[in-house]
Amino acid sequence: xxxxxxxxxxxxxxxxxxxxxxxxxxxxxxxxxxxxxxxxxxxxxxxxxxxxxxxxxxxxxxxxxxxxxxxxxxxxxxxxxxxxxxxxxxxxxxxxxxxxxxxxxxxxxxxxxxxxxxxxxxxxxxxxxxxxxxxxxxxxxxxxxxxxxxxxxxxxxxxxxxxxxxxxxxxxxxxxxxxxxxxxxxxxxxxxxxxxxxxxxxxxxxxxxxxxxxxxxxxxxxxxxxxxxxxxxxxxxxxxxxxxxxxxxxxxxxxxxxxxxxxxxxxxxxxxxxxxxxxxxxxxxxxxxxxxxxxxxxxxxxxxxxxxxxxxxxxxxxxxxxxxxxxxxxxxxxxxxxxxxxxxxxxxxxxxxxxxxxxxxxxxxxxxxxxxxxxxxxxx
Ligand code: NIG
Ligand code: FE
Numbered sequence: 408x409x410x411x412x413x414x415x416x417x418x419x420x421x422x423x424x425x426x427x428x429x430x431x432x433x434x435x436x437x438x439x440x441x442x443x444x445x446x447x448x449x450x451x452x453x454x455x456x457x458x459x460x461x462x463x464x465x466x467x468x469x470x471x472x473x474x475x476x477x478x479x480x481x482x483x484x485x486x487x488x489x490x491x492x493x494x495x496x497x498x499x500x501x502x503x504x505x506x507x508x509x510x511x512x513x514x515x516x517x518x519x520x521x522x523x524x525x526x527x528x529x530x531x532x533x534x535x536x537x538x539x540x541x542x543x544x545x546x547x548x549x550x551x552x553x554x555x556x557x558x559x560x561x562x563x564x565x566x567x568x569x570x571x572x573x574x575x576x577x578x579x580x581x582x583x584x585x586x587x588x589x590x591x592x593x594x595x596x597x598x599x600x601x602x603x604x605x606x607x608x609x610x611x612x613x614x615x616x617x618x619x620x621x622x623x624x625x626x627x628x629x630x631x632x633x634x635x636x637x638x639x640x641x642x643x644x645x646x647x648x649x650x651x652x653x654x655x656x657x658x659x660x661x662x663x664x665x666x667x668x669x670x671x672x673x674x675x676x677x678x679x680x681x682x683x684x685x686x687x688x689x690x691x692x693x694x695x696x697x698x699x700x701x702x703x704x705x706x707x708x709x710x711x712x713x714x715x716x717x718x719x720x721x722x723x724x725x726x727x728x729x730x731x732x733x734x735x736x737x738x739x740x741x742x743x744x745x746x747x748x749x750x751x752x753x754x755x756x757x758x759x760x761x762x763x764x765x766x767x768x769x770x771x772x773x774x775x776x777x778x779x780x781x782x783x784x785x786x787x
Pocket of ligand 1 (some may be wrong): 496598704705
């Protein structure tokens with residue numbers, strides 16, 4: 408059964424070999440992309456959908472999100488918007504609420520956020536634990552996450568929970584907690600930041616995760632300069648996330664490694680902080696991803712389009728660089744080749760926009776521009 412999507416205004420493919428095609432068409436077959444090209448060359452198919460000049464993009468790949476939590480941090484947000492700084496200390500508020508919540512409530516909330524994302528065109532999402540911070544609470548967070556995505560990340564090292572000393576907690580995370588969580592996780596992550604985990608602790612936990620067969624990713628250089636980015640590059644992490652405060656050595660390390668810089672402008676927006684300098688990274692040859700960081704504290708948005716508009720306006724990215732980072736870049740950050748682009752053999756995950764091209768995502772910020780979402784070749 409083949410479906411021809413015809414009448415595409417501008418197709419952004421995400422495929423570096425042929426990124427944009429005007430007056431394009433796509434053929435979907437068995438949940439995959441079977442053909443991509445200009446409409447006048449399109450082969451015949453069993454059914455035809457005419458999108459009447461609308462733009463098409465790959466489904467967004469949101470490579471950084473914290474969706475398993477309970478509770479609310481409205482009060483903290485209000486305080487920040489009246490001038491209080493963000494410190495990350497509020498994570499413990501969410502930990503308390505998450506531990507209190509039952510499994511069905513936590514699972515339903517996470518599923519609700521995944522569905523909210525899907526409706527906005529996000530067809531691949533990474534989900535972290537990190538609001539449990541005990542062996543059982545982290546394990547159950549990851550069990551919930553693994554029911555929603557293949558991209559699950561063990562973030563036991565989010566902060567040291569109340570009532571524990573840092574050394575014993577690091578031992579617990581790298582030992583018993585990792586053992587309980589690894590069967591549900593693809594990745595291990597550490598919040599490497601003053602007030603969370605230092606360089607040595609980060610290395611120890613990432614090394615344990617790598618030994619257990621997980622891939623590494625790091626929350627790095629969000630609130631200030633520090634060793635996170637360099638450790639991520641040294642250990643071959645898939646991605647260093649935030650990258651807001653970078654030295655020249657950090658930029659060089661990223662440029663000469665396979666580590667993607669994942670920028671999360673929703674966090675700077677919601678914490679009223681200066682944005683990372685995407686231009687500096689791109690000009691140095693670093694692969695950049697954009698993600699939402701969806702979480703109740705620092706960035707409670709599930710909208711990739713919003714992040715893309717922020718990246719264009721505030722981070723000196725061009726509209727093309729921003730859509731690339733939100734699709735192809737996210738896939739690189741998750742080391743995936745089956746999503747993030749529309750090329751033969753890739754998953755048929757795509758968004759038909761209510762606009763002629765992806766440029767409108769930043770040009771018309773805040774406007775819902777999702778006309779249709781296809782996920783695994785099926786219309787939502
Ligand atoms: O990526 N930086 C650490 N973790 C989250 C924030 C979590 C929170 O404030 O609840 C982040 O911004
Ligand atoms: Fe985060």
